[in-house]
Amino acid sequence: MTALSSEKLLHAAKETVLLPFTLFTFFLWEFPKSFTQFVLRVFYEFIQLPIILIFKPPLPPKELKRPRGRIAVIGAGLTGVSSAAHAISHGFDVVIYEKENKIGGIWTSVNKTSGLQLNSILYRFHPAVLWAKFFPHRDEILSEIERIWTEYQLEDRTRFDTRVTSVRRVAGGEGGEEKRARSKWLVNDRADGEFDAVIVTIGTCGEPNMVQFPGMPGYKPKEHAKNEQKHDSDNKTEVPRQDHNFEGEEHPPKQAAWSSQSKTMEAIKPKRGQNSIRAQGFPKLGDALQETPAQDEDVALLDKIGDVHGASTIVGGMAGAWDTVEESTWELGRDQSNKKEQGFPRPEEAYTPGPDVQEDTKRPEDAQNETQRRRKKQHTAGHNRRETHDKNRDADGEVFEKPILHSSQLTASGTDFGGKTVAVIGGGASAVEAVETALAEGARHAIMVVRDDKWIIPRNTFIDTLIAAQPFGREMPLSFLWEKFITLWNYHGVQDLTPAHLGLFQGTPIVNEEFLDHVRAGRCEYVRGDIERLTKDGVRVSVRGRDSKPGDAGEEKEFSADVVVLATGFKQPDMEFLPKELFPEGYDRPNLYLQNFPTEDWSVLLTNSAYINAIGTVGHFHIGIYARILMTFLMDPGARPTPHDMKLWVDAVGFVKRGAKKGALGFFTYMELTIWLLLFHVFRPDRLRWMFFILNGWGVPPLS
Structure with missing residues (x-):
């Protein structure tokens, strides 16, 4: 007791001595800092009020008795909620279809530290948005999305846990191209009746993309994976096979979890409410830009793995394929316990193949010949398992047995980065964010391995x-003048990081300033090269120079790491539910009318779902403008374009931008998009009477 009392007295004495210093620090630094932040917040909110008062669409009546039409919105992310709010405020009834159990889109799948790369004044996805910070993070963005969703009475009009599998056209109106016949649409076969138009807002970031490298747990070379799939099909029997999860619901055998086929992966997704990243309330990194929070653009695995985009500004470029393997080892976006339920090894564990996951444990007990079949299958499976083990432990005989994470899992995984070396594979916005997050969480050192370089522009609203x-x-x-300026402004001391083969206006840049400071200070090592494999201690890379290209010969080096982060972005969502005839050869994404309307039917709008690369923001006034263009087409037959008109527009842009490295519509700037929208009226004088409605949202209230 005496010792304890002495310790308390000593602690009290220290507090007394330090009290003046604490008060001095508070009044000299903390109080002025907090007061300044408060003043800036009030000022920032104040300057947004005129925008809200002038451009905010009217709130809809509690009941739309005479809707001007019905619009189906596919996707309840930032773009979908905004589009639906615009439509209902002008008298169109809407139904929103969302495959998840919450709104927010890509922002529900990113880290809590993910935020906008551009100033939020350029991210006003709806006129009613009121930002509290210049660069809001995930939670504030989700809060604003939900507020708009609630304020415009969209709760009862949203169908959660509803995956759209088909959008079918029903003939409506008089036929003939020149008569501009209207279409009617059925979503999921008449579940909600007919619609006059469809807005697809699924964005460009789908499921997290986990790339496979030699040396990863469960890695399967392409040849072995194909042989195994063939072997599986050859050994199928007609005996019923069922497997059950912990809730008693049927799902395919666990071996399906290792397949790269999209249908199989979909089959094993956890049901709503299970342990998943989204179920825990984490946003999909952006609608980012759809907002790419740090709306990711990272490594685009192009034809073999899928497009990768980023999330906070349209900062999601394509960087090329990291791997030559088609099969993905893991499907990310789920927490570790859920992976374990599906038969996946934990990243922290060494992967020693256990009992064959293909083995069916629920065969009929009364089938006498099943025992022999099972023994034969076990023998074959054991051989395959040993073969996989041997291929995993190839000539190098090494498997990385430490944590492997996707960049969207950093804060959700609970991984301790304190004092560790973190290797980040990827060169896009999510890779930059992963480096910053790891260092902020106490990592001793970070290594970022990039396949090719991207431009990093300053986080300056005026310059951007x-x-x-x-x-x-x-x-x-x-354009070289801009590149010289960015090099002097942002790359001082690290000029070798500037892209040698990519112009500033040829790909989506990263908006960041802190990352280059980490490189200059030595906290992060920037490595340009091709991943050869993971080893038991880290990553082996073929390091290349600035003037090289992916695949060129390099110097082999191994980098030690305690954690590997795959900043390989997200797979591009498919649009298989739309009729294929909407996208004839030469006029598929991104070669669309105004970059968002299929050339075969103006009543389908793909807002923020068709772009590849751009400089600008996916969360700004164009969302409302495109929605009002669609509404104008529905209200005024004379304003509608024919398929010939729409193809002519695409061809004209292609002619003007012929020779562009990314294609005519594969890259654009926000100013270019604005010019398109202005010329939409100029070249068709009959549309001028709708100009103030389309551009500003004025003049079309809901029908009383």
């Missing part, structure tokens, strides 16, 4: 706006 104001949407003779 000027860059996005380039009207040509491609590299021009004087």
